[in-house]
Amino acid sequence: MERRTGIIAALDTTNALNIAREIREYVDAFKVNYPLVLSEGISVVKELSSYGPVIADFKIADVPHISAMIAEIAFENGAKAVITHGFTGSDSVKAVLDVASRYNGEVYVVTELSSAGGQEFMTGVAERIVEMARNLGCHGLIAPATRPERIRKLRELAGNMQILSPGVGAQGGKAAEAIRAGADFVIVGRSIYEGNAVENARLLAEQLKEVI
Amino acid sequence: MERRTGIIAALDTTNALNIAREIREYVDAFKVNYPLVLSEGISVVKELSSYGPVIADFKIADVPHISAMIAEIAFENGAKAVITHGFTGSDSVKAVLDVASRYNGEVYVVTELSSAGGQEFMTGVAERIVEMARNLGCHGLIAPATRPERIRKLRELAGNMQILSPGVGAQGGKAAEAIRAGADFVIVGRSIYEGNAVENARLLAEQLKEVI
Numbered sequence: 001m002e003r004r005t006g007i008i009a010a011l012d013t014t015n016a017l018n019i020a021r022e023i024r025e026y027v028d029a030f031k032v033n034y035p036l037v038l039s040e041g042i043s044v045v046k047e048l049s050s051y052g053p054v055i056a057d058f059k060i061a062d063v064p065h066i067s068a069m070i071a072e073i074a075f076e077n078g079a080k081a082v083i084t085h086g087f088t089g090s091d092s093v094k095a096v097l098d099v100a101s102r103y104n105g106e107v108y109v110v111t112e113l114s115s116a117g118g119q120e121f122m123t124g125v126a127e128r129i130v131e132m133a134r135n136l137g138c139h140g141l142i143a144p145a146t147r148p149e150r151i152r153k154l155r156e157l158a159g160n161m162q163i164l165s166p167g168v169g170a171q172g173g174k175a176a177e178a179i180r181a182g183a184d185f186v187i188v189g190r191s192i193y194e195g196n197a198v199e200n201a202r203l204l205a206e207q208l209k210e211v212i
Numbered sequence: 213m214e215r216r217t218g219i220i221a222a223l224d225t226t227n228a229l230n231i232a233r234e235i236r237e238y239v240d241a242f243k244v245n246y247p248l249v250l251s252e253g254i255s256v257v258k259e260l261s262s263y264g265p266v267i268a269d270f271k272i273a274d275v276p277h278i279s280a281m282i283a284e285i286a287f288e289n290g291a292k293a294v295i296t297h298g299f300t301g302s303d304s305v306k307a308v309l310d311v312a313s314r315y316n317g318e319v320y321v322v323t324e325l326s327s328a329g330g331q332e333f334m335t336g337v338a339e340r341i342v343e344m345a346r347n348l349g350c351h352g353l354i355a356p357a358t359r360p361e362r363i364r365k366l367r368e369l370a371g372n373m374q375i376l377s378p379g380v381g382a383q384g385g386k387a388a389e390a391i392r393a394g395a396d397f398v399i400v401g402r403s404i405y406e407g408n409a410v411e412n413a414r415l416l417a418e419q420l421k422e423v424i
Contacts, residue, residue, distance in 0.1 A: 012278065033274070034246075035281040042250045061273040061297055062245070063327040063383070066224065069247040085273055087299050089329020115275040117301020120344075121337045129333065171275070 005179050005208055007201065008055065008164060010189030011036060016044065019197045020051040026201035029053040029080070031187055046078040053080035055164075059110060060084040064095035071099040071107075081106035083142060086129035087122065093136055106139040111154055114144035114167025123150065130157045140164060140184075145173025148181035155182030170194075175204060179211045217391050217420055219413065220267065220376060222401030223248060228256065231409045232263040238413035241265040241292070243399055258290040265292035267376075271322060272296040276307035283311040283319075293318035295354060298341035299334065305348055318351040323366055326356035326379025335362065342369045352376060352396075357385025360393035367394030382406075387416060391423045 006028035011020060012035055020030050030048050032055070037044060048054045056074035060067045060082060067084065074082045084096045086109040093109060100107045111129050112122035130141060140162035143151045151165060165183035167173035169191025178186050186208070192200045218240035223232060224247055232242050242260050244267070249256060260266045268286035272279045272294060279296065286294045296308045298321040305321060312319045323341050324334035342353060352374035355363045363377060377395035379385035381403025390398050398420070404412045 012281075033278055034270070035278065035285065037250065038254050038282070038285045041253055058246070059273045061271045063325050063379075064329070066245055066247065069224075070250070073247065073250045085297075087333040088325055089327065089332040089334070091327055091329035092325070093329075113275050113300055113304070115301065115303055117276070117303035117305075120301040121299040121341065122301070125333045125336075132332075167275075 004184065005211070006185050007204055007208065008185050008187045009192050009201065010057070010166065010187050011048070011193065012189050013193045014039065015193070016040075017047055019193050020048050022198050023192065023201040024051045026198075026205040027052065028185060029055050031055045031057045031083075033057045042073060042077050045074065049078040049080070054078060055081040055083060055108070057083045060092070060096055061088050062092065064091045067092045068095040068099050071096045075099060075103035075105045079105065081108060081139070083108045083110060085110045086133055087125060090132050090136060093133065093138065097136055097138065108140040108142055108162075108164055109133040109138050110142040112144060112150065114146045114171055114173065118144060119147075126150070126154060127157055130154050130161075134159045134161060142166060143183065145175070145178035145183065145186060146171055148173075148177045151178060151181035151183050175208060176211045179208060216396065217423070218397050219416055219420065220397050220399045221404050221413065222269070222378065222399050223260070223405065224401050225405045226251065227405070228252075229259055231405050232260050234410050235404065235413040236263045238410075238417040239264065240397060241267050243267045243269045243295075245269045254285060254289050257286065261290040261292070266290060267293040267295060267320070269295045272304070272308055273300050274304065276303045279304045280307040280311050283308045287311060287315035287317045291317065293320060293351070295320045295322060297322045298345055299337060302344050302348060305345065305350065309348055309350065320352045320354055320374075320376055321345040321350050322354040324356060324362065326358045326383055326385065330356060331359075338362070338366060339369055342366050342373075346371045346373060354378060355395065357387070357390035357395065357398060358383055360385075360389045363390060363393035363395050370394075387420060388423045391420060
């Protein structure tokens with residue numbers, strides 16, 4: 001089976017809808033985070049989903065009944081997937097998965113953040129989090145493009161789960177390196193939407209084709 | 213100096229504004245979480261703040277620049293405090309603190325969740341998270357009423373930081389036990405707003421007066 005790779009556009013920008021419409025042919029999904037959703041309202045998820053699959057990057061990190069409520073709101077507003085933290089423990093992740101299954105939705109679990117601080121408390125438990133996510137039947141993982149050696153390590157434990165890799169561009173990670181290390185998709189924000197978004201997305205998509 | 217204790221009402225309910233108005237004389241602050249804010253819009257924070265201080269329980273858990281954006285939205289909409297996770301590392305917590313200081317706002321750091329899963333990955337690093345929060349100058353901690361022995365342990369390390377303790381009532385924790393273990397405030401949700409909210413809040417406030 002041919003390996004599949006691609007781009008997830010992180011739309012942490014007020015101009016998200018216009019950019020999504022412009023770049024949709026070059027990207028596989030759109031990722032939205034709280035700054036956009038809190039500013040524009042949850043309806044932005046549904047609006048964006050008319051241009052492609054939306055991943056609600058709510059980094060869910062609460063007790064099970066609240067985590068489930070947050071996931072429910074994401075899916076009922078048209079999200080295809082949610083991102084949850086794993087360090088909160090298996091009961092919270094399972095609560096999110098239970099909601100997702102009712103919507104035929106997907107759940108991606110953060111292993112360690114792409115920021116430097118992600119190494120302070122998360123790197124030490126990231127491998128156990130991968131194991132938990134795999135055992136629960138999660139769809140994928142979030143692993144940092146800023147530390148490709150960590151993607152490589154977590155890839156070994158990830159089984160069939162997909163790896164989405166943020167931290168490309170402004171945070172210092174390189175898309176090609178992340179893919180070579182084992183990421184399936186790179187998550188790219190500012191390097192797409194700052195400047196000429198269409199041209200940035202087109203070039204990145206071309207670049208990725210040459211990697212695998 | 214007399215020890216100060218009290219109640220924070222967690223308004224994880226669609227009827228939040230009415231309940232806040234009814235119970236305000238018995239509680240010290242209102243805590244709002246994403247389910248309410250995503251359903252009602254961020255303006256609910258400002259509306260609630262007319263009845264008392266609002267703690268935005270956004271359990272911020274992202275890379276620094278996104279964490280800062282989330283905190284900014286909370287404070288500019290009238291929140292008095294935000295709740296952030298600590299396991300994301302010191303750079304994210306510091307980013308939130310920097311925003312808070314511009315609003316004269318407060319930052320509370322989650323040590324370990326009150327749910328059972330909170331013990332899987334968080335309990336093992338909770339003491340280091342307390343140390344980090346204290347060194348950064350955070351205002352307080354979130355520690356679980358469901359495990360008073362953990363409140364007692366974290367209290368020893370907390371210095372002058374306040375401890376807010378969720379998990380009282382529906383989750384099985386007992387307010388008096390949490391206070392005796394060292395919590396300054398108990399966070400109570402369903403045990404207040406399910407049933408007669410005014411009577412529930414009044415009785416709880418009376419009960420707490422007898423504890424210290």
